[in-house]
Amino acid sequence: MPESPTDPTLAAEARLPLAGLRVLDLTLARAGPTCVRHLADWGADVIRVEPPGNNDGLGGARDGFDQVNLHRNKRALSIDLKNPAGHAAFLKLAATADILVENMRMQVKHRLKIAYDDLKALNPRLIYASISGFGQTGPYSKRGGVDQIAQGMGGLMSITGEPGRGPMRVGIPINDLTAGNLLAMGIMLKLYDRERTGQGGYVHTSLLEAQVFMLDFQATRWLMDGEVPGQAGNDHPVNIPMGVFPTADKPINIAASSPKLWDAFCKAAGHEEWLRVPDWQTVTGRSADRARVNATIAEVTRTRPSDWWVQRLEEAGIPCGPVNTIREVFEDPQVQHLGMAMPMRHRTRGDIRVVAQPVNIEGVETGFYRDIPELGEHNEAILMEAGLTREEIADLKAKGALGGA
Structure with missing residues (x-):
């Protein structure tokens, strides 16, 4: 594990609830990073594992708003898992980890030989956490899934929007975010269980499961009473008056x-x-x-x-x-009081703000927001912590197994 931090920022991090836990972050897009962000914000040592030349599909620059908000508070290792030497080095790192989080297509981790079954004998205490589109087993398990697909298949679009206007997606990637939040909760549950049993295990959810879960009372209207909910626009589906009304200036x-x-x-x-x-x-x-x-x-x-x-x-x-615009949200005095715009110093963009943690633990402040690392920025330090020598790291570079500077 990493040595005890000495600088003030890392010292503050060491006092957070998840300090001392090592997380291997093999996530991409949004659902997985949403999960890992909780772990990173609360002090875990998160190592973002990326292939050389990574472009994780978010479509923005590495210093863009989305990447910075999702991938803060991490260190970075760029390693080619398809390269035999890179794969062997990754296994040494996995042996030191507490948690691994991934959201690849179900079959990809098996093809790379980094699935839970590949790692559990190497590290019995490892908690392996996955998000997929539709589940790890079943007829759709090999299909790729994204948020809007799950919104449609999971029924949300059929109850969103005004009656008669056709299906409508919601304005945020609600399944990505919910699946990430649920997986973070599952990891916490398994960490507690590991304290009693000493054993890790496999924790997983999917975008489809998250969406069906989030249907909540709309789902039980069907399950218990056989009623198929429809679109209600800005009105509450069953209670009235409860909805949006015009005023002289704004709704x-x-x-x-x-x-x-x-x-x-x-x-x-x-x-x-x-x-x-x-x-x-x-x-x-x-x-x-x-x-x-x-x-x-x-x-x-x-x-x-x-x-x-x-x-x-x-x-x-x-x-x-x-009904506020996003600008008005962050101008709202209660939102400002809650500190939901967290200041952060970015290496190229200077003083910026990101979305703060919404979970409050009295007496404990996250308070640290570390810049998103460059690709492979911490290669040497991370691999040395896993037991590799500088000579072995140099050999990995020579074999093309490492990316970054």
Whole structure:
């Protein structure tokens, strides 16, 4: 394992919950890096293992916004796993690792001879973690999958968007992000189990599993009641009023569907007569008359600006909030208070900001954000930690097994 850090940044890192754990990061694109980012942010020694000349498919420069945000807080090793000498060196490194994370197509790791079955005898404590498109087994296991494919196959696009407008993807790669978050949780569970058993194991999920899991109540509407959910646009599928309403300047979200909140909303809006409309006295009745309820409310909300409505409804205890652009999100005082834009120093771009960790552990601050490493930047240090000599590393270079400078 690496020696105890001596500089202030690494000393702070050493006090984080995952300090002392070594992670081999063989991930690409987004789902796998999302998982690894949690481990890196909380202090694990993450080694990004890349082939020479790597281009992981994100489509941006190595110092671009996506790469920097996804691959911060890592060291970098560039090694050719198809090269016999490179493969042998990687096995020595794998013997020192606590965790390996990959999200290649299912069959690729077997072809490279770096699958869990190839490594478990070498390192019984290794926790091997995988994300695939559709699962490690089954009829779709060899298929490649990306986020939008899983959004469609997993039902999300059928319930997203306005009725009658056709399927619609959501605006973020929700399956990549969810699968990465779930795999990070699975790794934590297996780490806890390893404390008791001393044994590692195989942890895996897929984009499809993540998507089906995230259907949540929409899935159980079908599983338990046989109801196939449809598109509801900006309205809540079953509760009303709960959705987007116009104001004099920008839209706001209002959630006032319960009997108590509906009563408070009608009074705050200055229209207590809505409480006496027979069809609107229950959620079921309002849902059946959804178009008229929404249109009636909209005629009132558009007469005042969003700030006025948010203040008035908040005072009445009604959940509400503006529909912000991304710029407005990071200008929001609560987002600024939560520190969701984390400062970082980049070697070429100077002072930048990245998205901060959303997990809060009282008394513990991640606080360190290390620049994305250059390809193969830490080749020699990492391989020496794995037991290779400088002569052996020079031989790897001569055999074309290492990339980078």
